[in-house]
Amino acid sequence: MSLSVAMLAHGNAILFLLWCVTPRSLFELSRDTVRILILNADYPRFLSWLYRRHPGLENETYAAQMGARNASLFGVADFYSRNFAGLGHVAADIHVNNPWMRAAWAREHGLAVTDPPPPGAPAARDVVPGWLQRAVAPFKPVLRPLARKVGLSPRLDAEAENILLAQIEDFKPDLVLNQDLFHVDTRLVRRIKQICCPIMVGQVGIVPSRGEDWSVYDLLISQIAAVVDFFRQQGARSEVIHLGFEPAILDVLPPAPARSIDVSFVGAVSADHQQRVAQLEAVARRYDLKLFGSGLHTLPASSPLHRCYQGEVWGVDMYQALRASRLTLNSHIDMAGPEAGNARLFEATGIGAFLLTDFKDNLHTLFEPGREVATWRSADDCIALIDRYLNDEPARMAIAAAGQARTLSTHTFRQRVGTILQLAGHT
CATH class of the missing domain: 3.40.50.2000 (Glycogen Phosphorylase B;)
Structure with missing residues (x-):
């Protein structure tokens, strides 16, 4: 039973609504342990490389696939979750656009899932001519909403969204750190907040799509001050936090x-x-x-x-x-x-x-x-x-x-x- 259903079933609807509209920090400051979920997405080219490097990995358990993904040390790997855990919290990662990992989790939790195609060749080259890509580069923030509407921008299909929401409900996070504001857009963030009302933190290193309602986030962070200024101009709380290095890889x-x-x-x-x-x-x-x-x-x-x-x-x-x-x-x-x-x-x-x-x-x-x-x-x-x-x-x-x-x-x-x-x- 989901958290929202359980609370309503016990007659706590008023408390639940208060919990959702009141800043979570008022409730959480006294807690020693916080449950933190990090959402991220991988480059398709990297996923092709990873599964070619490990033949048959797509048939392994969710934990085995996550272990191989983290052992690659690509990107931020598990650097955020391991350090949240190192501070005494409970933290986990979800790679939202990995179809083989997603299917493994769904099967292990008794959910119906469409079997993804086996990992194939590297992603095809971009068919847009290089000169055109260079010409439109300055206008990408304005063009992204249109690209999303016509299906040219990365997004999750309905099944992927439902499995992601099931993963979130299963973990019951107090805080969600969303590091992919494109696959997990503001519409999907609203659905996440309906499940368990976590504190929502978004992280992005480029100017995001225009025309979005960023007030759904409690905090938006970026290593670029111009991006922080953009969010603040939209009325959202935003701060500069830089990227980093994980010493354990040494x-x-x-x-x-x-x-x-x-x-x-x-x-x-x-x-x-x-x-x-x-x-x-x-x-x-x-x-x-x-x-x-x-x-x-x-x-x-x-x-x-x-x-x-x-x-x-x-x-x-x-x-x-x-x-x-x-x-x-x-x-x-x-x-x-x-x-x-x-x-x-x-x-x-x-x-x-x-x-x-x-x-x-x-x-x-x-x-x-x-x-x-x-x-x-x-x-x-x-x-x-x-x-x-x-x-x-x-x-x-x-x-x-x-x-x-x-x-x-x-x-x-x-x-x-x-x-x-x-x-x-x-x-």
């Missing part, structure tokens, strides 16, 4: 490879990264750049980045590519503007790599430029700094060590989840 990674790569970049080169593409092309004309990532098909055939491409790397393989690099580059997505805060800042420094990143106005609040990371302001500046640091190993190693020390002391997921709990009223 204990489970394979031995560090030899530093056989002079200059690397790990990440996307898409229509949303035009400044990044221009910078990387300038570097590629001068150095043997190794490019790991996605989006290469959106670039003209004349781009020098095609000869630099090493394929995609996920999780463990990504960290090993960073460790194999004498110098690794960072460049933020165009919409970040003057703000630093992407995941690569913390992944590269946390793993102990020397990071040469683009200068941003707020970078000094995260790292000390010139001591913990090196910074470039133009393509010519970037090339000059590559020359300098490839020829000065002691300076390079000192900066890498200082950057890692800063991340391990200041930018861990344990610190981030503590801030989330504090802002959500769970101290």
Whole structure:
């Protein structure tokens, strides 16, 4: 029996309604343990890679599939849930767009479910021409609602939504951290709140869709101040919380490879990264750049980045590519503007790599430029700094060590989840 039905059945309708309209922090501050559910979604290309890497995984139990997903160390893996648990709470993850994991959970809980097709080849390339993707990139926040209406935007089908709601009702969270505001949109968040009235926290690193009613959230967080300002302009409570690094991965990674790569970049080169593409092309004309990532098909055939491409790397393989690099580059997505805060800042420094990143106005609040990371302001500046640091190993190693020390002391997921709990009223 669901929580709402049980309460109503016992004549507590008034208390239930009061519970739903009163800020949950008033009820929860006295509780020692909070039940926290993290919702996330994976890139389809990653899911194809994961299930090819583990043949037959789609037929394993829900727990086995979740274990393999977390062991990949891709994205944020279980870094939020393990650190919520490390603070004494009960936490779990749901990957909302993983059909094989979802089907396993449904079968194990006696729910009817349509068997998903077996994992196949990697997702097909985007059929939209690269020039068109570059042209529409600035208008994506405005176009997303239309794309959703005509079925071009990621969303869950009715069966997937119902299974997700069943998972939420089974877990009965006090707090839901939704890290995918696109699959789990505001309409679906309202349905979640009807089940158990959890505190709803949304997390997003890009400008979200316009035209949504964000008041359904109790708190919206982002590493980008411009996104926080957007939410506040919509009347929603919003705060800046940066991404982070999970120190525990240092204990489970394979031995560090030899530093056989002079200059690397790990990440996307898409229509949303035009400044990044221009910078990387300038570097590629001068150095043997190794490019790991996605989006290469959106670039003209004349781009020098095609000869630099090493394929995609996920999780463990990504960290090993960073460790194999004498110098690794960072460049933020165009919409970040003057703000630093992407995941690569913390992944590269946390793993102990020397990071040469683009200068941003707020970078000094995260790292000390010139001591913990090196910074470039133009393509010519970037090339000059590559020359300098490839020829000065002691300076390079000192900066890498200082950057890692800063991340391990200041930018861990344990610190981030503590801030989330504090802002959500769970101290």
